Amino acid sequence: MSDSHGAHGGALAHHFEDLEQQREAHTLGMWAFLVTEVLFFGGLFGAYAVYRSSYPQAFANASNQLDHVLGGINTAVLIGSSFTMVLAVHAAQLRRKWQIFGWLWATIVLGAVFLGVKYVEYHHKWEHHLVPGPNFLFEGQPGGSEQLFFALYFSMTGLHAFHMVIGAGVLIWLSVLALKGRFDEPGRNAVEMAGLYWHFVDLVWIFLFPLLYLLGRHQ
Amino acid sequence: MSAAGPIPGPIPAPSPALGRASRENYLTADYSWRSWLLTVDHKRIGILYLLSVTGFFFLGGLFAVLLRLELATPQGDLVQAETYNKLFTMHGLVMIFFFLVPSIPGVLGNFFVPIMIGAKDMAFPRLNLLSWYVYMIGGLVSFLAIVMGGVDTGWTFYAPYSSTYANSNVALTAVGVFITGFSSILTGLNIIVTVHKMRAPGMTWFRMPLFVWAHYATSLIMILGTPVLAITILLLALERLFHIGIFDPKLGGDPVLFQHLFWFYSHPAVYIMILPAMGVISELVAAFSRKRIFGYSFVAFSSLAIAVLGFLVWGHHMFLSGQSVYAGVVFSVLSFLVAIPSAVKVFNWAATLYKGSVLLSTPMMYVLGFLGLFTIGGLTGLFLACLGLDVHVHDTYFVVAHFHYIMVGGAVMAFLGGLHYWWPKMFGRMYPEALGKFSAVVVFIGFNLTFFPQFLLGYLGMPRRYHAYPEEFGVLNVLSSAGASILGIGYLLPMVYLIWSLRYGPAAVQNPWGAKGLEWEKAPTPPPTFNFDATPVVTQEAYAYADDLPAEPTRPEASYV
Numbered sequence: 001m002s003d004s005h006g007a008h009g010g011a012l013a014h015h016f017e018d019l020e021q022q023r024e025a026h027t028l029g030m031w032a033f034l035v036t037e038v039l040f041f042g043g044l045f046g047a048y049a050v051y052r053s054s055y056p057q058a059f060a061n062a063s064n065q066l067d068h069v070l071g072g073i074n075t076a077v078l079i080g081s082s083f084t085m086v087l088a089v090h091a092a093q094l095r096r097k098w099q100i101f102g103w104l105w106a107t108i109v110l111g112a113v114f115l116g117v118k119y120v121e122y123h124h125k126w127e128h129h130l131v132p133g134p135n136f137l138f139e140g141q142p143g144g145s146e147q148l149f150f151a152l153y154f155s156m157t158g159l160h161a162f163h164m165v166i167g168a169g170v171l172i173w174l175s176v177l178a179l180k181g182r183f184d185e186p187g188r189n190a191v192e193m194a195g196l197y198w199h200f201v202d203l204v205w206i207f208l209f210p211l212l213y214l215l216g217r218h219q
Numbered sequence: 220m221s222a223a224g225p226i227p228g229p230i231p232a233p234s235p236a237l238g239r240a241s242r243e244n245y246l247t248a249d250y251s252w253r254s255w256l257l258t259v260d261h262k263r264i265g266i267l268y269l270l271s272v273t274g275f276f277f278l279g280g281l282f283a284v285l286l287r288l289e290l291a292t293p294q295g296d297l298v299q300a301e302t303y304n305k306l307f308t309m310h311g312l313v314m315i316f317f318f319l320v321p322s323i324p325g326v327l328g329n330f331f332v333p334i335m336i337g338a339k340d341m342a343f344p345r346l347n348l349l350s351w352y353v354y355m356i357g358g359l360v361s362f363l364a365i366v367m368g369g370v371d372t373g374w375t376f377y378a379p380y381s382s383t384y385a386n387s388n389v390a391l392t393a394v395g396v397f398i399t400g401f402s403s404i405l406t407g408l409n410i411i412v413t414v415h416k417m418r419a420p421g422m423t424w425f426r427m428p429l430f431v432w433a434h435y436a437t438s439l440i441m442i443l444g445t446p447v448l449a450i451t452i453l454l455l456a457l458e459r460l461f462h463i464g465i466f467d468p469k470l471g472g473d474p475v476l477f478q479h480l481f482w483f484y485s486h487p488a489v490y491i492m493i494l495p496a497m498g499v500i501s502e503l504v505a506a507f508s509r510k511r512i513f514g515y516s517f518v519a520f521s522s523l524a525i526a527v528l529g530f531l532v533w534g535h536h537m538f539l540s541g542q543s544v545y546a547g548v549v550f551s552v553l554s555f556l557v558a559i560p561s562a563v564k565v566f567n568w569a570a571t572l573y574k575g576s577v578l579l580s581t582p583m584m585y586v587l588g589f590l591g592l593f594t595i596g597g598l599t600g601l602f603l604a605c606l607g608l609d610v611h612v613h614d615t616y617f618v619v620a621h622f623h624y625i626m627v628g629g630a631v632m633a634f635l636g637g638l639h640y641w642w643p644k645m646f647g648r649m650y651p652e653a654l655g656k657f658s659a660v661v662v663f664i665g666f667n668l669t670f671f672p673q674f675l676l677g678y679l680g681m682p683r684r685y686h687a688y689p690e691e692f693g694v695l696n697v698l699s700s701a702g703a704s705i706l707g708i709g710y711l712l713p714m715v716y717l718i719w720s721l722r723y724g725p726a727a728v729q730n731p732w733g734a735k736g737l738e739w740e741k742a743p744t745p746p747p748t749f750n751f752d753a754t755p756v757v758t759q760e761a762y763a764y765a766d767d768l769p770a771e772p773t774r775p776e777a778s779y780v
Contacts, residue, residue, distance in 0.1 A: 014749070015340035015417075025342040025416040032408045036446045043450035043480050047465065050476055058471075132463035145471035151463035155454065 023189050030193045034200050041204055044156050055145040060216035062149035065130060067121055071213040074117045081110035082202045085195050092191035100178040104171050111168045118161055153212055160208060163201045170194050244745040259344035260748055265330035267351050268321060275317035275358060282310035287703040290696050295687040303686030304371035311374030316396050317358050319630055323495035324406055327637050328434045330645060332410055334738040334746060335428045337419025337755040342412040346405050354402035361395030364388040378466035378477040382458040390459050397452045400445045407441025410434050421757035428736055428761045429518050433498025436522035440487045440529060448484035475540050482533035490529040493625055494522055496633030497564055500589055503636055504568045506734040507583040508575025511762040514567045521560035528557045538609050547606055554604035561597050565590060581655030585636030588663045592628025596621060617677025623670045635713060642717060643727030644738055647745045650720045662709035668702025735762050
C-alpha cells in the first residue's frame with residue numbers, strides 16, 4: 001500500500017518493535033473482532049429468546065417444519081470442518097506447505113457441503129411458502145406468529161451462512177498464500193487467526209442447531 | 220528548567236509553507252493526493268477525519284438553522300410539517316452518526332492516542348484507513364438518501380413507523396448508518412489493541428494520560444454496542460423490504476423489541492460521544508492548571524465505570540413505551556448510578572483547578588464552559604431518570620435541552636477545546652489567541668441562549684418534534700432561535716481563523732503550552748511520520764507538573780508580536 005508500511009522484507013510491519021508484539025496484536029485484534037461478532041449475533045439471539053417465550057406453541061409447531069436430519073448432517077459436516085481447520089493450523093506451525101493447502105481445501109469443501117445442504121433446505125422452505133413475507137403460509141393459513149420463527153430462522157441461518165462464505169473466501173486466499181510459501185511468522189499466524197474465525201462461526205451453528213431444529217420439537 | 224521551559228525562544232518569522240522547518244514531518248513527507256487518500260499514517264487519517272466530520276457538522280448545523288428559523292414563529296410558515304419532520308430527523312442523524320460519534324475518537328483519538336503512548340502508529344494502520352473509507356461510504360449513502368428526499372422517522376427509526384408506514388428513504392438511510400457503524404467498530408478495535416500492545420517501554424497502564432483511558436473505555440462501548448445497532452438496523456431493513464413481521468404487531472412482532480435493541484446501542488452511544496470529551500477535558504485541566512490531575516486513578520476508573528454502567532440503563536428511554544414498571548424502577552436506579560462516576564470526574568477536575576496555576580487560554584475557556592454545561596446536562600438527566608417526573612417532561616423540549624447540554628455543551632465544547640489545544644502540534648501553527656477566547660465566549664453565550672429556554676419550554680409542556688406551537692411559547696422560542704444564530708457565529712469563527720492560521724499563524728514550538736505528555740515533550744512539531752525520533756522511554760507518571768512548576772504559567776500570547 002504505502003512506501004514504508006509493511007516494508008522490512010514483509011515479515012515485520014514498521015510500526016511494531018518485534019514479531020512477538022505483532023503476533024500478540026493480531027491475536028488480540030482477532031479476539032476483539034470475535035467479541036463484536038458475538039454481540040452482532042446476540043441481538044438475534046435476544047429477539048429469539050423474547051419471541052420464543054411469547055409464543056412457545058407457535059415456535060414448537062414451526063420448528064417441526066425444519067428437517068432435523070439435514071440439520072444434523074450439517075452439524076456433523078461443520079464440526080468435521082473445524083477438525084480439518086485445526087489440522088491446517090497444525091500444519092502451518094510445522095510449515096508444511098502442501099499439508100496446509102490440503103487441510104485448508106478440505107475445510108473449504110466441507111464448508112461448501114454445508115452451504116449446499118443449506119441451499120436444499122432453503123429451497124424446501126421456499127416451495128412450502130415458509131419464507132416470511134406476503135406469500136407466507138403455515139399449514140395453509142396466512143402467517144401467524146409462526147412467521148416470526150421463520151423470520152428468525154432465515155435471519156440467523158442466513159447471517160451464519162454469510163459468515164461461512166466470508167470464511168471460505170479467506171481460506172481460499174490463505175491457501176494461495178500457502179502455495180506461495182508464506183511460512184514466515186505472520187503467515188503462520190494468519191492461518192491461526194482464520195482458524196479462530198472459522199471455529200467461531202462453527203460455534204454459532206452449535207447454538208443455532210438445537211435452538212431452531214430441536215427445542216420443543218416433539219411438543 | 221526542563222523541556223517544559225515556558226518561554227519559547229525567538230519565534231521564526233512565519234513562512235509561506237508549512238514545511239518551514241528543515242526537518243520533514245508527516246505533512247511534508249509527500250504532497251500527492253495519492254499519499255493522502257492511501258495513507259496509513261494515523262495522523263493523516265486523523266486529518267481526513269477532521270475534514271469530513273467538519274463537513275458533516277456544518278451540514279447538520281444547516282438543518283438546525285432551518286429548524287430554528289421555522290420555530291421563530293408559532294405558525295408553521297417556513298416549512299410544512301412533513302418537511303420539518305425530515306429536517307429534525309436529518310439533523311439528528313448527521314450530528315450523531317456522522318459528527319459526534321466519530322469526531323473526537325476519529326480526529327483527536329486517531330492523532331494522539333498512539334503518540335501519547337509512545338507508539339509509531341495504530342496497531343492496524345490499514346484497518347484505520349479502512350475505517351475512514353467505511354465512514355465516508357456510509358456518510359455518502361446517507362447523504363444520497365437526504366438528497367433524494369430525506370427521511371422523516373426521527374434519528375431513532377422507531378418501528379413500526381419506520382418499518383411499515385414511513386414514506387421516505389428509510390432503507391437507504393438505514394444502510395448508510397449500518398455501514399458507518401462498522402467504521403466505529405474498526406476504530407474501537409484498533410484503539411483497544413493499540414493501547415494493549417503498542418505502549419512504549421515504561422508506559423504502564425497507570426502512567427497513561429487520561430485521554431487514553433477515556434478512549435479505551437469508549438472503544439469498549441464501540442465494539443460491544445455497535446454490532447447490536449448493526450443487527451437492529453438489519454432487522455429493520457428486512458422488515459421494511461420483505462415484511463418479515465419481526466417488529467410488526469399484526470404478525471405478533473413487538474415494536475418495543477426494536478426500542479430495546481436500538482437503545483441497547485444508542486444509550487451507550489451517548490457515552491461514546493461524551494467519554495472522549497471527558498478525556499480531552501482531563502488533559503486540558505491538568506495542562507492549564509499546571510497540576511497533576513486530582514485523583515488520577517479515580518478519573519481513569521470512572522471512565523470504565525461509565526462504560527459498564529452505560530450498558531445497563533437503556534430502558535430509561537422507554538419509561539412510557541409499555542415496558543414493565545419493575546423494569547422501569549431498575550432502569551431508573553441504575554441511571555442514577557451513572558451520576559456517580561460522572562460526578563467523580565467533575566469534582567476531580569474542580570479539585571485540580573483548586574490551587575492550580577490556572578491559565579485562561581482558549582482551550583481552558585472551553586473547559587470551564589464544559590464543566591458548567593456538562594453539570595447542568597448531567598443533573599437534568601437525573602430529573603429525566605425519575606420515573607414520576609419523566610412522565611411530565613417525556614418527549615418535551617426539556618429532553619431536547621438536556622441532551623444538547625451533554626452533546627453540544629459537553630462533547631462539542633471539548634472537541635473545540637481539544638482542537639485548539641492540539642492545533643499547534645497538528646499543524647505547527649498557533650491560532651490567534653484573542654480571537655480564540657472571543658469565540659469561546661460567543662459559543663458559551665450562544666449555547667446557553669439557545670438551549671436554556673428549551674428547559675423552560677419543556678417544563679411548560681411544549682412537545683418536541685412539532686413545527687408549530689401555541690402563542691404563549693413564542694418569547695422563549697424567539698430567544699432560542701436568536702441564541703442559535705449567535706452559536707452559529709461562534710462555530711464559524713474558529714473554522715475561519717483556524718484555517719487562516721495554517722498559513723499566517725505564528726510558528727509553534729515543540730511545546731508551546733509547557734505541557735506534560737509524550738506528544739509535547741518528545742514528539743517534534745508537527746510530528747514526523749513515525750512520531751518520534753527514537754522510541755521514547757517513559758519514566759514518569761502522567762501530568763508530573765509538580766517537580767518543575769514554573770513561577771508563572773506559560774503565556775503563549777508572548778509569541779504574538
